[in-house]
Amino acid sequence: MLPLPLGTxxxxxxxxxxxxxxxxxxxxxxxxxxxVINPTAPYSVSAATxxxxxxxxxxxxxxxxxxxxxxxxxxxxxxxxxGALPGQTGLLVALEEQxxxxxxxxxxxxxxxxxxxxxxxxxxxxxxxxxxFYHPDSGVTAERQERFVQAVVTDCRRYxxxxxxxxxxxxxxxxxxxxxxxxxAERRRLVIESVKRLGALxxxxxxxxxxxxxxxxPDPALWAEAxxxxxxxxxAPWILLSAGEPFETFCLxxxxxxxxxxxxFAVGRSVWNEATTLPVAERARFLSTTGRERFQRLVEIVxxxxxxxxxxxxxxxxxxxxxxxx
Numbered sequence: 001m002l003p004l005p006l007g008t009x010x011x012x013x014x015x016x017x018x019x020x021x022x023x024x025x026x027x028x029x030x031x032x033x034x035x036v037i038n039p040t041a042p043y044s045v046s047a048a049t050x051x052x053x054x055x056x057x058x059x060x061x062x063x064x065x066x067x068x069x070x071x072x073x074x075x076x077x078x079x080x081x082x083g084a085l086p087g088q089t090g091l092l093v094a095l096e097e098q099x100x101x102x103x104x105x106x107x108x109x110x111x112x113x114x115x116x117x118x119x120x121x122x123x124x125x126x127x128x129x130x131x132x133f134y135h136p137d138s139g140v141t142a143e144r145q146e147r148f149v150q151a152v153v154t155d156c157r158r159y160x161x162x163x164x165x166x167x168x169x170x171x172x173x174x175x176x177x178x179x180x181x182x183x184x185a186e187r188r189r190l191v192i193e194s195v196k197r198l199g200a201l202x203x204x205x206x207x208x209x210x211x212x213x214x215x216x217x218p219d220p221a222l223w224a225e226a227x228x229x230x231x232x233x234x235x236a237p238w239i240l241l242s243a244g245e246p247f248e249t250f251c252l253x254x255x256x257x258x259x260x261x262x263x264x265f266a267v268g269r270s271v272w273n274e275a276t277t278l279p280v281a282e283r284a285r286f287l288s289t290t291g292r293e294r295f296q297r298l299v300e301i302v303x304x305x306x307x308x309x310x311x312x313x314x315x316x317x318x319x320x321x322x323x324x325x326x
């Protein structure tokens with residue numbers, strides 16, 4: 001059991017349900033959302049289009065979420081300014097420059113220029129998130145990524161703001177695709193080893209890929225075994241990211257993960273993907289019906305089966321003098 005600073009504990013409470021689980025709406029996508037809106041020319045998608053799309057997602061779905069994950073460029077400040085984000089909903093803000101697109105072999109994670117933990121805290125965020133391409137066998141690259149995480153953890157401790165760390169696995173060989181059978185054979189080991197190593201650096205919550213490629217390993221019994229191994233390896237509470245999986249697939253993954261020890265989810269494209277290419281009025285209808293129904297179904301799974309983040313932490317026990325040295 002790990003001790004928590006008071007500010008971090010309070011922020012985690014604000015990000016979670018009353019049961020201590022996380023039901024997070026993710027709309028921090030930048031490159032990934034561009035690619036959905038215009039697959040043939042993603043970088044032609046304007047900033048205004050991204051902001052409009054993200055704000056619609058927040059308006060229609062944030063009320064059902066314990067927290068919303070947004071990016072600082074196109075959505076976090078904007079959602080506050082126009083009142084799209086409910087006051088009782090937690091706010092996580094991404095810190096990293098990169099998104100999902102690009103070559104993980106040729107770049108490392110960097111902070112978005114002009115942005116950081118201190119500014120996120122001033123904004124009123126209740127947490128920050130880092131997406132980190134990570135391969136435990138990548139030698140110097142892995143070491144540099146670990147040092148980057150350590151620096152962010154230090155900042156988060158200083159400002160008592162929770163860090164949600166999202167390690168993303170990738171194949172070392174550039175000719176091996178992530179959806180290939182070759183990588184699928186490695187994925188379980190890589191995801192679990194990454195959770196173990198990066199969890200030791202003390203992020204507050206791990207936002208984790210499902211440990212198996214379910215296309216190549218469709219047996220739910222194997223899924224349960226892999227999730228149990230992941231849970232045993234993780235020093236921190238962990239939540240499941242949807243990674244754009246088909247909605248029904250993600251529901252089953254989440255059920256199995258929660259039974260194994262998972263503390264909730266962060267879902268994006270699996271809920272709202274189709275809405276991004278619709279005209280404005282149709283997008284609103286989709287989000288307020290199908291999108292909301294999907295999100296609520298995930299919430300029900302978490303309410304039934306998820307574990308609490310409190311299971312991994314010791315809460316502070318302040319006496320009447322705690323404030324003097326705080």
